[in-house]
Amino acid sequence: MKEEYWSINQASEYLGKSIITLRRWDESGDLTPDQITDGGHRRYSISQIKKRRVQLELKKVQNKKHTFFFDFDSCLYPGESLEEIIEKAIGDNPKKIQKIYDIGRQGMEGKITITQSLSQRLETATITQSEINQWIEEAKTKIDPKIIKLLSQLQAQEHLVYIVSGGFTEWITPLMTSFGFLKDHIYANKCTFDQQGNINGFLSSNPLSQDHGKSKTIQSIINAGGTQGWRCMIGDGATDLQPFTDHIIECMVGIGIYQQRGSVQEQAPIYCQSLDELQIFFEPFI
DSSP: OOOOEEEHHHHHHHHTOOHHHHHHHHHHTSSOOSEEOTTOOEEEEHHHHHHHHHHHHHHHHTTSOOEEEEOTBTTTBSSOHHHHHHHHHHOSOHHHHHHHHHHHHHHHTTSSOHHHHHHHHHTTOOBOHHHHHHHHHHHTTTSOHHHHHHHHHHHHTTOEEEEEEEEEHHHHHHHHHTTTOOGGGEEEEOEEEOTTSOEEEEOTTSGGGSTTHHHHHHHHHHHTTOOOSSEEEEESSHHHHHHHHTTSSSEEEEEOSSOOOHHHHHHOSEEESSHHHHHHHHGGGO
């Protein structure tokens, strides 16, 4: 994505700070122009200005109670749960397995809709409850204890913590409640089943199976009075970025710990590539 730039007047208006303040920040090194025109005019990258506004907001929100929305796959959990479960159902078929991961990647990068991504992947195999149960037991050993500790610390400080995922409640809920996470704070897609109890699709009326589903879901939580203070989304994919770009929430923390998505890295005002960096971001809140 080509970087775009603002003049000092545009940056001043967006940040709600005077031009004098921006010039002072330039002198102190707190906000350095990305370009200086031949006429001596300052130009700031839009991404830098957006990150600066988040930094200013963070100073305001310390020592208060806030709301955090976490993605699940490649964020709390190190892999992509649906692909892993389908892989179990397919067995030894590398070509078919690669196709599943390609479809999932296209969805996370925003190249196909979430509805297309879910439909195309679920059509590749018949998933049984046995495979789901097996995956849950294995997944319990894969989630980093630092992640579970962070969620517990945020809840202990009386922040509201939600999981909002394009994955499925049939395995996310039993997995995360086994770590003490609140069941009614988990929002995910829902499977449909055939008469034999095998997955044959998903509930298409669930907003999380639709485009901008996370924005719709978070907005419904807000409308129901389920949030407090500052609202922040934490995730790795294009769908996690949408609540921020749709102006539903105040901040988005891009996660590049397990997967790196170019669009998220470029547009997220905060981007963490390790659990240590994520911990540093959350230190003011815990």
